[in-house]
Amino acid sequence: MSDLYARHKAVLPDWLALYYQDPLEITHGEGRHVWDADGNKYLDFFGGILTTMTAHALPEVTKAVSEQAGRIIHSSTLYLNRPMVELAERIAQLSGIPDARVFFTTSGTEANDTALLLATAHRRSNQILAMRNSYHGRSFSAVGITGNKGWSPTSLSPLQTLYVHGGVRTRGPYAGLPDAEFIAACVEDLRDLLGHVRPPAALIAEPVQGVGGFTIPPDGLYAAFREVLDEHGILWIADEVQTGWGRTGEHFWGWQAHDAAGPPDMLTFAKGIGNGMSIGGVVARAEIMNCLDSNSISTFGGSPVTMAAGLANLAYLLEHDLQGNARRVGGLLIERLRAIAAQVDGVREVRGRGLMIGVELVKPGTDEAHPEGAAAVLEAAREEGLLIGKGGGHDTSVLRIAPPLSLTVAEAEEGAAILDRALRCTR
Ligand code: PMP
Numbered sequence: 076m077s078d079l080y081a082r083h084k085a086v087l088p089d090w091l092a093l094y095y096q097d098p099l100e101i102t103h104g105e106g107r108h109v110w111d112a113d114g115n116k117y118l119d120f121f122g123g124i125l126t127t128m129t130a131h132a133l134p135e136v137t138k139a140v141s142e143q144a145g146r147i148i149h150s151s152t153l154y155l156n157r158p159m160v161e162l163a164e165r166i167a168q169l170s171g172i173p174d175a176r177v178f179f180t181t182s183g184t185e186a187n188d189t190a191l192l193l194a195t196a197h198r199r200s201n202q203i204l205a206m207r208n209s210y211h212g213r214s215f216s217a218v219g220i221t222g223n224k225g226w227s228p229t230s231l232s233p234l235q236t237l238y239v240h241g242g243v244r245t246r247g248p249y250a251g252l253p254d255a256e257f258i259a260a261c262v263e264d265l266r267d268l269l270g271h272v273r274p275p276a277a278l279i280a281e282p283v284q285g286v287g288g289f290t291i292p293p294d295g296l297y298a299a300f301r302e303v304l305d306e307h308g309i310l311w312i313a314d315e316v317q318t319g320w321g322r323t324g325e326h327f328w329g330w331q332a333h334d335a336a337g338p339p340d341m342l343t344f345a346k347g348i349g350n351g352m353s354i355g356g357v358v359a360r361a362e363i364m365n366c367l368d369s370n371s372i373s374t375f376g377g378s379p380v381t382m383a384a385g386l387a388n389l390a391y392l393l394e395h396d397l398q399g400n401a402r403r404v405g406g407l408l409i410e411r412l413r414a415i416a417a418q419v420d421g422v423r424e425v426r427g428r429g430l431m432i433g434v435e436l437v438k439p440g441t442d443e444a445h446p447e448g449a450a451a452v453l454e455a456a457r458e459e460g461l462l463i464g465k466g467g468g469h470d471t472s473v474l475r476i477a478p479p480l481s482l483t484v485a486e487a488e489e490g491a492a493i494l495d496r497a498l499r500c501t502r
Contacts, residue, residue: 076097077097077098077100079100079112080093080097080098083098090228094453094464094465095453095454095457096454099111099457099462100112103131103132104119104122104127104131104132105130105131105132106130106131106132106479106481107119107122107130107131107478107479107481107482107483107486108131109122109131109462115460116460117457117460117461117462118460118461118462118478118486118489118490118493119131119462119478119479120461120462120463120464120476120477120478120490121462121463121464121475121476121477121478122462122478122479123322123347123430123477123478123479123480123482124285124317124322124346124347124431124464124475124477125346125464126346126347126349126350126351127347127350127351127479128320128322128346128347128348128350128388128392128479128480129347129350129388129391129392129397129479129480129481130350130479130481131479133350133387133388133391135387135388135390135391136350136351136352136384136387136388136391138387139383139384139386139387140352140380140383140384140387142383143158143379143380143382143383144380146379147379148378148379148380149379150374150375150377150378150379152372152373152374152376152377153372156377156379156382157379158379158382158383158385158386159179159377159379159382161382161386162177162179162382162385162386162389163177163179165386165389166344166348166356166358166389167358169327170328170338170342170358171328171330171331171337171338172338172339172340172341172342172358172359172360173338173360174360174361174362175358175359175360175361176358176359176360176361176364176365177356177357177358178356178357178359178364178373178376179354179355179356179373179376179377179382180345180355180356180357180373180376181353181354181355181373181375181376181378181381182212182345182353182355183211183212183314183316183343183344183345183346183355184211184212184213184214184217184355185212185214185355185373185376186212186316186343186344186345186355186356186357187211187212187214187216187217187220187279187312187314187316187343188212188214188216188217189343189357190277190279190312190341190343190357190359191203191216191217191220191234191276191277191279192367192371193341193357193359193363193364193366193367194276194277194310194312194340194341194363195234195276195277196366196367196368197276197310197362197363197366198274198275198276198277198308198309198310199276200273200274200275200276201233201234201235201276202234202235202236202237202272202273202274202275202276203220203234203235203236203237203275203276203277203278203279204236204237204238204239204265204268204275204277204278204279204309205220205221205222205236205237205238205239205278205279205280206222206238206239206240206241206242206279206280206281206284207222207238207239207240207242207243207247208222208223208242208243208284208287208288208290208468209221209222209223209242209279209280209281209284209287209314210222210223210226210281210284210285210286210287211279211281211314213226215229215232215233216232216233216234218232219231219232219233219234219236220232220234220236220279222238222242222287223286223287223468223469224468224469225468225469225471226286237268237272237275239261239264239265239268239278239280239300240260240261240264240265241257241258241261241264241265241292241296241300242280242281242284242287242290242292243284243287243288243290243292243468244257244290244291244292244293245290245423245424245426245435246468248260249261254293254294254295255293257293257296258293258295258296258299259299261296261299261300262299262300262302262303265300265303266303269303269307269309274307274308274309275307275309276309276310277309277310277311277312277340277341278300278304278309278310278311278312279312279314280297280311280312280313280314281313281314281315281316281317281318281329282297282313282315282318282323282328282329282330282332282333283317283318283323283329283428283431285316285317285318285431285466285475286466287466287467287468288433288435288466288467288468288472288473288475289426289427289431289432289433289466289473289475290426290433291426291427291428294332294333295332295333295335296333297311297313297330297333297336297339298333298334298335298336300336301333301336301337310340310341310363311336311339311340311341312339312340312341312342312343313328313329313330313339313341313342313343314342314343315328315329315330315342315343315344316343316344316345316346316355317346317431317477318431319342319344319347319348320344320347320348320389320392320398320480321392321397321398321399321401321429321480322347322401322428322429322430322431322477322480323401323428323429323431324398324399324401324402324403324405324406324428324429324430325402325428325429326398327398328342330342332428340359340360340363341357341358341359341360341363342357342358343355343356343357343358344356344357344358347388347480348385348388348389349381349384349385349388350384350388351384352380352381352384352385353375353381354381354382354384354385355376356376392480395481397480397481398429398480400480400481400482401429401430401480402429404430404482404483404484404487405427405428405429405430405431405432405482406429407484407487408427408430408432408476408482408487408490408491409425409427409432411487411488411491412425412427412432412434412476412491412494413425415491415494415495415498416434416498418495419498419499420439420440421436421437421438421439421445421448421498422434422435422436422437422498423435423436423437423442427476430476430477430478430480430482431476431477432475432476432477433466433473433474433475433476434473434474434476434494434498435467435472435473435474436448436449436452436472436473436474437472444467444468444470444472445470445472446467446470446471446472448472449465449467449471449472449473449474450465450471452474452494452497452498453465453474455496455497455500456493456494456497459493459496459497460493461490461493461494461497463475463476463494464476464477474494476490478490
């Protein structure tokens with residue numbers, strides 16, 4: 076055990092889980108690569124979701140951050156803040172939400188917490204609909220609505236939550252049904268649930284579940300839900316913390332795969348937009364955002380340094396069409412991984428949208444989740460210089476691939492070749 080790891084374990088909580096038997100200390104990065112404290116270089120196929128949406132050490136972001144830090148860092152929630160107004164304008168316009176208002180936080184958790192605060196205040200209800208297998212953060216209320224029980228350490232909650240089927244396409248009672256029948260069954264289930272309760276305030280859902288293992292519902296599911304929600308006056312909150320900013324390739328936001336539903340009533344974002352700087356936030360129609368009766372601020376939400384990072388990062392993303400890059404390079408990578416999966420035992424499914432790709436593992440010859448296999452593939456890939464993530468329900472048997480959006484075709488090929496070997500050597 077490294078000295079730093081021993082010190083980590085002695086002073087930090089046990090539930091702050093680290094990847095790898097011998098955890099990594101990452102000291103620097105560039106583009107799609109990071110280096111550890113021993114000087115080993117890794118191709119980073121997971122950092123794009125962790126925070127670094129665009130590229131590590133992107134000069135445009137570094138310059139914007141250092142220039143702003145050189146001017147002032149003071150978090151000026153009580154004064155006008157030019158970078159905050161500018162980034163809010165950009166995000167409001169990109170969100171698709173009419174008459175949009177933006178509130179900045181420092182994390183996805185706090186963004187979802189704020190969305191729950193707004194929804195419950197607006198609808199005068201403390202009941203929430205959330206998806207089974209979902210993840211929405213680690214605050215008391217976000218944990219309370221999180222459906223993935225591996226990430227929900229307490230069953231106590233200030234909110235009453237009802238869980239809805241549909242986020243996971245390939246497991247559960249409706250697995251195997253064609254898309255239209257799957258959607259109809261989930262809608263029926265939702266109607267049945269709502270028949271027995273007072274109307275909840277909102278449905279919160281990740282358009283593609285992130286921590287839950289990059290599970291992709293059929294397109295249009297949330298449009299079908301929306302019809303039912305509208306009948307009951309229930310809001311729809313899209314948690315775009317992982318799916319936003321073009322990550323899914325075809326769409327800028329994950330909700331757009333359900334387009335007929337139109338924009339959600341609220342969307343929450345975080346992670347990538349600051350390219351590593353802590354930015355989260357909520358976008359809501361003015362009528363919802365402005366429903367609070369008293370003041371509410373976030374001291375560090377909208378700090379000018381993080382806003383400068385967000386503005387530079389967003390400009391880079393749009394100028395270089397990284398959404399298009401995610402579609403093209405992600406598409407190639409999905410194809411390549413499907414070809415590899417066909418050659419090895421124990422890959423149940425390769426699924427993905429753009430650069431959000433899941434490889435679900437099962438024990439060879441069975442349909443049983445294979446968490447040990449996923450952990451072994453992570454270790455084997457690391458040995459060869461590739462970092463990937465993992466996720467899924469209780470069983471954490473899905474490899475998660477979410478590189479920075481600037482990934483090149485050559486890097487995609489290199490990573491796929493390493494995964495090919497890693498998948499084989501752990502069988
Ligand atoms: N929502 C989703 C969909 C997430 O994936 C996460 C983080 N994994 C969060 C919310 C919480 O974000 P944060 O860790 O920034 O609080």
